[in-house]
Amino acid sequence: MKYLIVGPSWVGDMVMAQTLFIALKRQHPEAIIDVLAPGWSRPIIERMPEVHSGIDMPVGHGSLNLTLRRRIARDLKAQRYDQAILLPNSLKSALIPWLAGIPVRTGWRGEMRYGLLNDLRVLDKAQYPLMVERFVALAYPEKSPLPSPLPKPALSVDRHNVARALHRYQLSDDAPILALCPGAEFGPSKQWPAGYYGEVALTMAQKGWQVWLFGSEKDRAVTHEIMGYLPVSLQKRCFNLAGQTTLADAVDLMSLAHAVVSNDSGLMHIAAALARPLVAVYGSTTAAHTPPMNDNSEILWLGLECSPCFKRECPLEHMNCMNQLGPERVMDALERLSGEQTLEIQG
Structure with a gap:
């Protein structure tokens, strides 16, 4: 399995996203996980041993810039990802995986993303009160029980x-x-x-x-x-x-x-x-x-x-x-x- 994760835009959320990466690796130890995220997050992503590579997302959080998104999607299409998992709930975050033609595109229903996502989940906030539960749940088929205990983020340290x-x-x-x-x-x-x-x-x-x-x-x-x-x-x-x-x-x-x-x-x-x-x-x-x-x-x-x-x-x-x-x-x-x-x- 080869995954593209569209990462969040906040430091804390990016750290918590490691729970998802760990859950994916537990199911598919040989999986390749790449993370598309803002450039500032690379030092955090590089300290997550589950991640194969970080891909800088040059488009700002509030910017559409469809031309640049198409260019990124074209480059990603050549990587032949099996599944994209989207952690942001915005419509814009769903454009690149769709334009890249990734076969399975998973995420929670947020802004109008019908058609852009073909594995669209409806979030029950009472069932998943924790942010990390909402992340981890996307690693499993819909309505599957979550692992207990949940994976914990664990950043590696560069001793040098x-x-x-x-x-x-x-x-x-x-x-x-x-x-x-x-x-x-x-x-x-x-x-x-x-x-x-x-x-x-x-x-x-x-x-x-x-x-x-x-x-x-x-x-x-x-x-x-x-x-x-x-x-x-x-x-x-x-x-x-x-x-x-x-x-x-x-x-x-x-x-x-x-x-x-x-x-x-x-x-x-x-x-x-x-x-x-x-x-x-x-x-x-x-x-x-x-x-x-x-x-x-x-x-x-x-x-x-x-x-x-x-x-x-x-x-x-x-x-x-x-x-x-x-x-x-x-x-x-x-x-x-x-x-x-x-x-x-x-x-």
Whole structure:
């Protein structure tokens, strides 16, 4: 079997898509799996041993650009895929597999895709509440039972690049590392307050830990604010990597973390797929849909009457779902996950 997977456009979704690849390989160990996805996702795809190759999708998420899609489809047609599986629900995502003449084109009914897909599934959200269940279900005939337990994303690590990245960013792993991921691409409603991250960073730095701050260039302001909560004498233990690392370097460096604290974000799913001890902070969203899938994580969520709202910004303008979840809750979770490592370390 030769599969073309049309991948999702978000970091977390791409990580969770590995569950589908694992399910396909369990059924067909010799299967060839190629993934058509945005170019930024290649460092993640390359860390999935189930994937044969990643194919860059140069057409933006909201762009039709039918001429370019036809050109891509022509190139893919020569690869003679047996089946295409589409993870996005958009009409545009179904065009290339159809134009490429792939015999079986599988996906959930989304925008008007009748005719473009010939293995069109109707999603029962109650039956498949988890995103990973919706991905894995597409690996099996319709209405087939899902494997239990579900496959877990497990990214491989480039150990040679770990050493290069440590040198490149002037880091060391000679003391326990706390990775903090305070950003959220979706919007501010998913962001735990910078001051709370700052308190956690201060407490752990006082105990002898290093603090590595991860994120994109957009997160530089919040990571800089977090660093401001540490006195000058402790700032040497805190390293602001937001906007500095490539995605590949971020994955490999995070594999060194002894613990991670993260909002519900793509980096949270990366930390989980690296099996890092993880405290996942939820506010406007819920782990009932996209939880971290590692066994050594703890989910913190207040479950207020107004949440989950799934809004980019708090519609009530108070952010209680995050503001009322104090840093002591995270510190307690870190203690449970990390055990004796949170005791004070000399140095």
